[in-house]
Amino acid sequence: MRSEKVTFENKNNEKIAAIIDWPVHQHPKATALFAHCFTCSKNLTAVKNISKGLTSAGFAVLRFDFTGLGESEGEFESTNFETNIDDLEVAAHFLATEIEAPKLLIGHSLGGTAMLHASKKIVSAKGVVTIGSPYQPNHATHLFEDSIAEIKNKGRAKVSIGGRPFTVNNDLLKSLNENDSEHIISGLGKALLILHSPQDKIVEIDNAEKIYIAAKHPKSFISLDGADHLLSDKNDSTYIGEIIGNWVNRYLVFNEEKIFDTNHQAAAQTNAESLTTEVIADGHPLIVDEPKSLGGNDIGPNPYGLLSAALASCTSLTLQLYARRKKWELNVATVHVNHSKISSSDSNSKIDHFERNIELIGNLDDDQKNRLLEIANKCPVHKTLHSFSKVDSNLIE
Known part of the structure; x- marks a missing residue:
């Protein structure tokens, strides 16, 4: 995904640092707003992985640092649950101004609880996602429960949250206690x-149960079995991004003409962080990667795997179309392709070798099967691989 650093101002005219993650085709089908966990930041690895799953599904995602956190201006000590909600409203307005009002709202931990509260004022949103979120805002007070008496008596106290020092004042404590989520x-x-x-030890699973019971349909629950609260295992956050991208399609209506750049059949994008590559082919998202032995994450086929798949799929399609035209009883055409490099007979160089094995299931005689084997060599991708191709490369400014 391509990430763009942006800023906008909160209600106190302080700069909020944010990042917009773009889908590879640069034409988002919708925008999503992401709220990070209590005292976290937009740069948490789990947040980036979830966002990447959404950009692969065609979304542009805005993730930002709440006031006083990360790269945003302001003092954490002066913030509370209401200012977090204010930041979410301002972020939604920024998205509406710059791209499109958010249709999807996502929050992790207390960020999810804040997103539930902010969603009443973000009328463009059609879906809300909470990830490991507490039912009530005051659940967060257990993170500094040993200092609550001092906060009440002195108005503030220095506390340690996640191994980092923060100053928590009585205004934040009151804000967390006085906001009720049920209604x-x-x-x-x-x-x-x-x-x-x-297995969440920070926000217990019964919080999810209470949120689910309080909510009206449509509502869904998915268990993140084995995951910890901060989603430190990359597989968990990657899974979440994929799940959200699929789930939300049921509730949003997209303008397909707006989504895809019809001037390009395919687009691919690889960033500096990994070899995992986002691909859009004929408007459909794909992931291409390299095996871990070559420095990839192995969460998708490599380019030659895609090329082999193109040959296999083109062959099976061609066979089925030919059999239908001939009114032959071909029930299933399965094509297996393996790619390798072999020595050329007339030089020291290597050539590409595609081994194609074809399985035909149906009421076919030997003549029909042999004819279909001949037709396999006439599939368009097969012809392309055997013909001279021209590739023009141009830089886009």
Whole structure:
């Protein structure tokens, strides 16, 4: 995904640092707003992985640092649950101005609880996703429960959250205690997806149960079995991004003409962080990667795997279309392709070798099978591989 650093101002005219993650084709089908966990930042690896899953599904995602956190201006000590909600509203307005008002709202931990509250004012949103989120905002107070008495008596206290020092004042404590989620969730009026790990030791699984019971349909729950609260295992956050990207399609209506750049059949994008490559082919998202032995993450086929798949799929399609035209009883055409490099008979160089094995299931005689084997060599991709091809490369400014 291509990531663009941006800033916007909160209600106190302080700069909020944000990143917009773009889909590879640069024509998002919708925008999503992401809220990170309590005292975290937009750069948390799990947040980036989830965002990448959404950009692969065609979304542009805005992730930002709440006031006083990460690269954003302001003091954390002066913030509270209401200012977090204010930041979300301002972020949604920024998205509406720069690209399109967000249709999807996502929050991790307390960010998810804040997103539930903010969703009442973000009317463009059609779906809300919570990830390991507490049912009530005051659940977060257990992170500094040993200092609550001091906060009440002195107005503030220095606490350690996640191994980092923060100053928490009485205003934040009151804000977390006085905001109630039950009526917010019951009157949500949007599709809700709840993702939570039964093994979450920071926000217990019963929080997800309470959110689910309070919410009205449409609502869904997916267990993140084995995941920890911060989603430190990359597989968990990658899975979440894929799940959200698929789930939300049921609740959003997209303008397909707006989504895809019809001037290009395919587009691919690889960033500096990994070899995992996002691909759009004829408007359909794919992931291409390299095996771990070559420095990749092995979460998709490599380019030659795709090329082999192109030959296999083109062959099976061609066979089925020919059999239909001839009214032959070909029930299933399965094509297996393996690619390798072999020595050329007339030089010291290597040539590409595609081994294609074809399985034909149906009521076919030997003549029909032999004719279909001949037709396999006439599939368009086969012809392309055997013909001279021209590739023009141009730089886009």
